[in-house]
Amino acid sequence: MNFEFQKLSLSHAMTASVDAMVVLWPSQVQPDTQAVEPVSRLLAQAIAHGDFELKAGALLSLYSQPGMAARHVVVVCSADNQPGQIRSAMQAAWVALKAGKIKRLGLHVVGEASVQGLQMALSSLADASYNYTTTLSKPKARMLKQVLVSATHDRAELRQAVAQAQALVAGVELAKEWANRPANHATPTHLAETAKSIASGRAFKCEVLGPKEVAKLGMGAFMAVAQGAAEPLRFIVMRYNGAAASQAPVVLVGKGITFDTGGISMKPAAEMDEMKYDMGGAASVLGVFKALGLLKPAINVIGLIPATENMPDGLAVKPGDVVTSMSGQTIEILNTDAEGRLVLCDALTYAERFKPQAVIDIATLTGACVIALGAVRTGLFSSDDALAMQLQHAGEASGDTCWRMPLDDAYAEGLKSRFADVANVAGRAAGSVTAAKFLQRFTKSFAWAHLDIAGTAWRSGAAKGATGRPVGLLLQYLLTAAQATPTAKSHGKSKAAVKSGVKSKVKARTAGKA
Structure with missing residues (x-):
């Protein structure tokens, strides 16, 4: 389009x-x-x-x-x-x-x-x-x-708005495409190939780590989730370098569970097909990078995608197992269906090496967030008030809204374990908050926010399908951050690239497929 x-x-x-x-x-x-x-x-x-x-x-x-x-x-x-x-x-x-x-x-x-x-x-x-259309025999x-x-009226900002909308649609539709694909058409390997194709421009780099590299890093929590899957895990590292190397990047971490059976703690059969959408966070990171390539803002962004299936194989992790995360913290896995936080915690630890200005993880993490906020607003959790406010403003400006949820320390009480440093689940009460409290343990060295998109990443029922959220929120946040960063002023080349896309005809083509 x-x-x-x-x-x-x-x-x-x-x-x-x-x-x-x-x-x-x-x-x-x-x-x-x-x-x-x-x-x-x-x-x-x-x-x-x-x-x-x-x-x-x-x-x-x-x-x-x-x-x-x-x-x-x-x-x-x-x-x-x-x-x-x-x-x-x-x-x-x-x-x-x-x-x-x-x-x-x-x-x-x-x-x-x-x-x-x-x-x-x-x-x-x-x-x-x-x-x-991807898996239809006679697609329309x-x-x-x-x-x-x-x-x-003809104003420069209106032309720029059209260019930004073009890039946004490209990113959203790429996110929809990959979240909509059945799991056998969207494996961790497929996601890695797509990430490489997106990050093929001069401002991009992409590195894909496999099981051996992940084991060498000590990502015990991520590997625990993947050990029951026949499809090999992939840890995808995408880089967009739109500003000076001295500028600290924003790191986006997308949950990439390409299919979630729940593992040994298996989900009920009804609507399990929707668990192909459990990589909606990863899809949104891919979508954001697609849009960055079109707009070329003066900002540095890292995308991290821990991708795997969660399967109930004989080798699968079991309830009660204790694993060691990349951070060195031990985790008692009480429920193997709480796997998203396990892959994310190692990715969050990996993010430290970039000395980021902010880290935002995006995940279809908890059914509890659906109960709390429905499909209207994404759940926002943050240990940093300024970052939380920036994300809230970006949500309102883009129409891709979020709502800040609490992170009181008392919510972490249920995560205590006799057999490890922390358990991966607490009780049913405030499940989205306790999941965020688990992730918070791995984010002490940087400003961090967690977006729980379990209610907003897809629609159920007759209109079943991915929504592409929160690509709009994230893109708006990054563009605003690029304008606000002092060092961005010295990078006229990147801003010129934005302006070049706002001529009367905006010809960049949206991506329905990678």
Whole structure:
């Protein structure tokens, strides 16, 4: 999908060569009954006859009207242009249009277009029109290929917003692709190959460690999870170097359990197929790196992905086993289905060597977080108030929201063990918090945040599939950090690369497949 930005009035937008046009109309702009251009006039007539109200989600569908080049024109009210309102408006518009074989779509924003509004509109449109095809015998090609974005005002930040939306969609759709793939099409080896293909540019490096290298590092917790799997583990280290080598990097750690049976503590059969999504954290790291390659911000980022299956083989780790983590801390494994924290704790210890400015781990970690926050907000846990606030602000700005949860020391009481330094689970109460408290033990040397995406990384039911979250939140955080970092000012080359992607035509292609 390609995005293109042009400065056009509403009347000129109606003459654009597109199959369909979506007009986002905020409630504070009143249509003109005497207007020369037809959309405003028809909308005013519909309001006058009580057939349309300027309220969120209201939709007026027009077909082959005089003065409109597009066969289909949909006017949809975006109310106050809040992110949720724009998302709902774009979803409603696509439902009205998707049967019309739309390949080239126009999107015109009435009134004062905002950076946040444009990004939300485009990402929502991409989400609504996305379809997974990889393992279908007769896949249907994606219908929508191009979007012409137009607004009355032409500002540099609007063009940059379109470029950022292009990169965001590329990253989100790559994350969706890999999280949606069945486990036999998304093994640890497959993830490693994809990471290498993403990190093939001049600013990138990628190293993949196998079982021997991981054993040499002493990653006993990671190896314990992997020892029951026939598929060999992979520890993926991705580097994006967009700033001076002296600038401390941000480290992203993505949980990469490519299939989770629960191990010896096996999960019930119902909905176990969804455990292919248990590498949603890893998929989001891959997606972020895809977007970084398109935007080229002045920041250094490390991506760490401990990837393995969690299987109930005869060699699998057993409840009650004690293993030694890379940090030297011993762990009593009371439940083998609490494996995500075991692979993450060794990756967090590995992150220390980069002397990071911040470390953020991303994981489909606990069902308890789903109970607490549902599918609306990602659970945020952090030992650093400034980092937590930055992530919260990034979530609000991107529409990929999170909510900070507590980390009181009293929550760690249930992790005490008579037979090791720590147990890998506590009781059922506050399960997402005790999981975060376990991870916190391995993060004392750096600012750290944990994003529990168990409720937000995928949808169940009829719309089953990966969401690509929290790529939007992470990308917004990194772009903001790049602008705020003093050393970034000396790296005009990287910022110029960002600006070069915001010309009137943004031709970077989104990645449905690696």
